[in-house]
Amino acid sequence: MTQTQTVTGNTRWDRVRQPRVWGVHGRIAAALVVVVALLTGVVTAAVVTLLETRQVQREVVRDYYTGLRSSQNYFIGMLDSETAIRGYALTHDKASLKPLNESGQPWAHPVSGDLSKVLPDTRAVPKMQEAEEAARIWYEDWAAPMIQLIDSGANLTPADVNEGRRLFDNFRSAYTETINTLRPEREKAAVHLADVTNLGFAIGVLSAIICLIAGLVLWILMRRWVSRPVAFLAGEARIVADGELGHQVIGIGPPEFVQLGADVEMMRHRLITEVEQAEQARRETLQARAILEDQTQELQRSNRELEQFAYVASHDLQEPLRKVASFCQMLQRRYGGQLDDRADQYIHFAVDGAKRMQQLINDLLEFSRVGRLSAPSADVDLSECLENALLNLETAKEESAAEITADDLPVVHGEAPLLTQVMQNLIGNAIKFRAGAAPRIRIAARRDGEFWEFTCSDNGIGIEQEYADRVFLIFQRLHAKEAYGGTGIGLAMCKKIIEYHGGKIWVEPPPAGPLAQPRDGVWQPGQDGPGTTIRWTLPVSSDLKVLELEPTVKVTR
Numbered sequence: 262m263t264q265t266q267t268v269t270g271n272t273r274w275d276r277v278r279q280p281r282v283w284g285v286h287g288r289i290a291a292a293l294v295v296v297v298a299l300l301t302g303v304v305t306a307a308v309v310t311l312l313e314t315r316q317v318q319r320e321v322v323r324d325y326y327t328g329l330r331s332s333q334n335y336f337i338g339m340l341d342s343e344t345a346i347r348g349y350a351l352t353h354d355k356a357s358l359k360p361l362n363e364s365g366q367p368w369a370h371p372v373s374g375d376l377s378k379v380l381p382d383t384r385a386v387p388k389m390q391e392a393e394e395a396a397r398i399w400y401e402d403w404a405a406p407m408i409q410l411i412d413s414g415a416n417l418t419p420a421d422v423n424e425g426r427r428l429f430d431n432f433r434s435a436y437t438e439t440i441n442t443l444r445p446e447r448e449k450a451a452v453h454l455a456d457v458t459n460l461g462f463a464i465g466v467l468s469a470i471i472c473l474i475a476g477l478v479l480w481i482l483m484r485r486w487v488s489r490p491v492a493f494l495a496g497e498a499r500i501v502a503d504g505e506l507g508h509q510v511i512g513i514g515p516p517e518f519v520q521l522g523a524d525v526e527m528m529r530h531r532l533i534t535e536v537e538q539a540e541q542a543r544r545e546t547l548q549a550r551a552i553l554e555d556q557t558q559e560l561q562r563s564n565r566e567l568e569q570f571a572y573v574a575s576h577d578l579q580e581p582l583r584k585v586a587s588f589c590q591m592l593q594r595r596y597g598g599q600l601d602d603r604a605d606q607y608i609h610f611a612v613d614g615a616k617r618m619q620q621l622i623n624d625l626l627e628f629s630r631v632g633r634l635s636a637p638s639a640d641v642d643l644s645e646c647l648e649n650a651l652l653n654l655e656t657a658k659e660e661s662a663a664e665i666t667a668d669d670l671p672v673v674h675g676e677a678p679l680l681t682q683v684m685q686n687l688i689g690n691a692i693k694f695r696a697g698a699a700p701r702i703r704i705a706a707r708r709d710g711e712f713w714e715f716t717c718s719d720n721g722i723g724i725e726q727e728y729a730d731r732v733f734l735i736f737q738r739l740h741a742k743e744a745y746g747g748t749g750i751g752l753a754m755c756k757k758i759i760e761y762h763g764g765k766i767w768v769e770p771p772p773a774g775p776l777a778q779p780r781d782g783v784w785q786p787g788q789d790g791p792g793t794t795i796r797w798t799l800p801v802s803s804d805l806k807v808l809e810l811e812p813t814v815k816v817t818r
Contacts, residue, residue, distance in 0.1 A: 392435035490514030586615035696790030723791035769794035
């Protein structure tokens with residue numbers, strides 16, 4: 262068992278065997294529940310206290326004030342009435358009764374009902390009712406008769422005055438009891454208001470203290486449950502990140518961080534394994550690089566030898582070959598017809614072999630120069646390449662009466678001489694390998710993503726599908742040299758040039774169905790063959806804004 266597996270196994274064993282420990286979410290949730298419960302209780306108490314304060318404040322400021330004011334106004338009205346009657350008794354002047362008329366006749370308008378509305382629980386209401394009853398008796402039993410008596414011109418006797426004083430004193434005594442009841446009740450309510458106000462202030466202070474303590478406790482718990490384990494685990498990870506891969510990573514605190522530490526430890530083991538694999542891959546890469554450098558040096562040596570061979574082939578080999586061909590031709594011209602037929606045939610074979618050898622050497626040199634002796638790349642108009650190729654094939658085109666059509670060809674990036682060679686080889690093969698009818702050759706182009714796809718199709722003798730790959734090999738021929746000339750290097754040259762430019766070339770499979778066949782091995786005049794379609798691709802030039810043109814057919818030279 263690896264160390265990684267051991268750590269994982271211990272972690273799972275701890276989960277099963279050890280008692281369950283609350284995680285971070287559970288702990289934070291429990292702390293928040295406690296804080297919310299405390300705050301809810303405090304807020305509830307504050308709301309209740311506030312409502313009580315408003316109620317007591319309304320009683321003190323409005324209700325008792327209204328009751329005292331109405332009672333005092335009632336008493337003042339009675340005093341004014343009593344004073345007016347005494348003045349009228351002394352002066353017998355009707356103007357003295359003006360305060361009586363303006364007092365509002367309190368004996369006829371009791372205020373105990375209003376007092377019971379604003380202070381339904383006060384004990385002053387019965388006392389006020391007694392005072393109102395005493396006021397009514399004073400007016401009906403003494404004040405009203407005295408006014409009539411004075412109006413008749415009589416004077417009040419001391420007994421009448423004493424009787425009035427006695428009845429008014431009854432009213433005054435009942436009113437005093439009413440006031441003496443209201444004022445202590447109001448003072449008691451004021452004291453209660455002060456107590457409730459102080460309680461509300463205390464609850465507010467307590468709420469602030471609870472919030473402060475709760476915030477401090479939550480900060481301490483979050484530091485203990487989250488910040489400290491995270492900082493510790495980050496330090497462990499930094500130790501490993503600094504290169505000490507052998508340092509064991511552990512997690513502290515709640516189970517989540519312990520499990521996270523175990524996961525980081527597993528990642529450390531995987532990192533060690535990957536580092537070892539990377540180191541092994543690096544060593545293998547260095548070894549492969551050394552081998553590649555050796556092979557590169559060997560390839561460079563081989564290329565130098567190939568260049569030396571090309572130099573020898575182009576100079577040293579062709580010089581004696583030209584002498585052989587020249588002297589064979591001189592023998593043919595000077596002694597032709599003087600020797601027997603067999604000697605003439607031998608001379609002909611020697612001249613033909615020397616010429617073919619020269620052609621093979623030239624083709625081989627030209628093939629080897631592709632990609633090795635190159636001109637600078639540039640933007641090449643393939644339409645110009647096609648025109649140059651047709652100029653080089655002008656004689657063959659006229660002799661075969663070939664009809665050649667082409668679409669508008671794009672501009673690509675490459676080497677114009679090599680791309681001209683591709684056009685010339687493909688069209689030359691289409692003219693060479695023709696059937697009985699005059700060659701009809703078509704060059705087409707279309708945009709396919711990041712590549713241009715080109716087509717060269719003809720009505721010639723065709724290529725069987727089993728030889729579709731073989732025709733691109735150097736010096737591979739499908740026909741005898743007596744039937745069709747050439748060295749078999751044309752399509753191989755095209756393949757090398759196209760691949761050098763980043764494209765590919767292939768033979769399009771023939772269509773399904775019966776194909777045209779020569780009769781008795783000979784193509785009849787005017788007879789079209791199955792034809793051959795060669796396709797190749799070239800990258801779209803990234804430096805040009807090339808527009809794909811609609812296919813338009815035109816007859817070239």
